[in-house]
Amino acid sequence: MGLADIAKLAGLLGPKVLAGGDIAGACAKFAEKKNREHARAFAAVPFAERIVFVPQCMRATGRCRAEEKGAEYICTRCGGCSVAPIARRAMELGYMGLKILKGGSAVARHVEKMKPRAVLGLACQYEGALGIFECERLGVAVQFVPLLRDGCADTDVELEKVFAVLELTAPAPAGKDRKARAKPRG
Ligand code: SF4
Numbered sequence: 556m557g558l559a560d561i562a563k564l565a566g567l568l569g570p571k572v573l574a575g576g577d578i579a580g581a582c583a584k585f586a587e588k589k590n591r592e593h594a595r596a597f598a599a600v601p602f603a604e605r606i607v608f609v610p611q612c613m614r615a616t617g618r619c620r621a622e623e624k625g626a627e628y629i630c631t632r633c634g635g636c637s638v639a640p641i642a643r644r645a646m647e648l649g650y651m652g653l654k655i656l657k658g659g660s661a662v663a664r665h666v667e668k669m670k671p672r673a674v675l676g677l678a679c680q681y682e683g684a685l686g687i688f689e690c691e692r693l694g695v696a697v698q699f700v701p702l703l704r705d706g707c708a709d710t711d712v713e714l715e716k717v718f719a720v721l722e723l724t725a726p727a728p729a730g731k732d733r734k735a736r737a738k739p740r741g
Pocket of ligand 1: 613631
């Protein structure tokens with residue numbers, strides 16, 4: 556984590572937390588609060604305007620078949636880690652893409668380039684808090700699912716949790732429902 560990131564975290568969590576408190580716990584609370592605040596907006600965005608960001612530390616060390624292209628890895632869905640089923644489900648639903656990020660700073664770059672209206676991010680608690688900060692700064696609805704354990708390699712995530720967020724949709728407006736039901740069949 557660089558100085559700029561520490562300054563951002565201090566702004567988000569308060570300098571007292573950084574001075575010796577439970578930083579991961581504070582980041583987790585911050586993310587839970589933001590998930591609640593953004594859930595409705597995220598669910599209202601069509602799948603085609605949503606993107607998924609996953610961290611490179613989820614890749615299977617020594618087995619990953621992802622192609623490295625400049626600043627990113629392209630998952631070839633070799634099945635070595637949980638990125639494959641997440642990418643498959645996102646594509647089935649019609650998401651605009653899944654990006655394996657080499658670092659948290661890539662969030663803003665991809666959002667500015669691809670212009671999603673909603674982001675589902677997977678990361679450790681620190682990177683998650685910073686990613687949420689970037690999404691809010693750029694006016695994008697965001698949902699965050701934390702990794703099961705922090706680390707620089709072979710990390711993982713709870714797939715059921717990720718799928719549940721991927722599939723979040725807003726209920727149809729009541730008027731539309733009524734019209735659909737009233738429509739004669741045949
Ligand atoms: S599923 Fe994708 S990211 Fe995971 S190890 Fe295979 S190629 Fe790499």
